[in-house]
Amino acid sequence: MNEPKRWEQMLVQMYPSLFVRSFHGAPFAPGYPICGPGWRDIVVKLVERISQAAANYPIRFIQISEKWGRLQIYWTSKASLPQEVEQAVEEAVALAEAASACTCARCGAEARLFSDGGWLLTACAEHARGAPVPTPLGHANAHLVRGYVETDIQIVQCRHYDRTLDAFVDVDPRLTD
Numbered sequence: 001m002n003e004p005k006r007w008e009q010m011l012v013q014m015y016p017s018l019f020v021r022s023f024h025g026a027p028f029a030p031g032y033p034i035c036g037p038g039w040r041d042i043v044v045k046l047v048e049r050i051s052q053a054a055a056n057y058p059i060r061f062i063q064i065s066e067k068w069g070r071l072q073i074y075w076t077s078k079a080s081l082p083q084e085v086e087q088a089v090e091e092a093v094a095l096a097e098a099a100s101a102c103t104c105a106r107c108g109a110e111a112r113l114f115s116d117g118g119w120l121l122t123a124c125a126e127h128a129r130g131a132p133v134p135t136p137l138g139h140a141n142a143h144l145v146r147g148y149v150e151t152d153i154q155i156v157q158c159r160h161y162d163r164t165l166d167a168f169v170d171v172d173p174r175l176t177d
């Protein structure tokens with residue numbers, strides 16, 4: 001009897017160009033998502049956003065996995081990308097990583113970071129283990145990200161991830177001390 005397909009498998013099959021390559025003639029998806037079920041919606045949205053942003057470019061995921069209590073996402077492209085495409089892809093990745101940092105990996109509820117004997121996990125009150133980790137920068141969900149002000153100048157911005165909007169809001173870094 002066939003087992004029902006996992007959501008990760010369905011996602012890979014739905015977006016083969018973003019996932020599948022050939023390894024000795026066999027299909028192989030290095031970016032096959034490896035994370036808790038609570039992050040399914042985050043990963044699905046990430047893939048949808050990147051599929052839209054990079055529709056005509058050879059982008060492929062090389063890793064989507066949980067590390068240090070949050071999602072870590074790596075991708076590659078076989079061709080150089082227009083800057084606006086690359087920025088849109090990076091934005092989708094940053095949103096997914098930020099969302100994972102405040103969403104329980106087990107159940108998808110609002111969550112925070114805990115340390116359980118050195119093991120970091122993002123969990124809601126029900127699924128928490130160990131002790132809560134103090135928020136970096138003294139500001140909930142603050143993220144330092146690379147931003148672009150002009151074509152060739154990279155700056156560091158401080159942005160706040162708004163979980164309800166699933167979007168970044170600029171914050172003044174001076175207020176986060």
Ligand SMILES: [Zn+2]
Nearest residue numbers: 104107124127
């Ligand atoms: Zn939970």
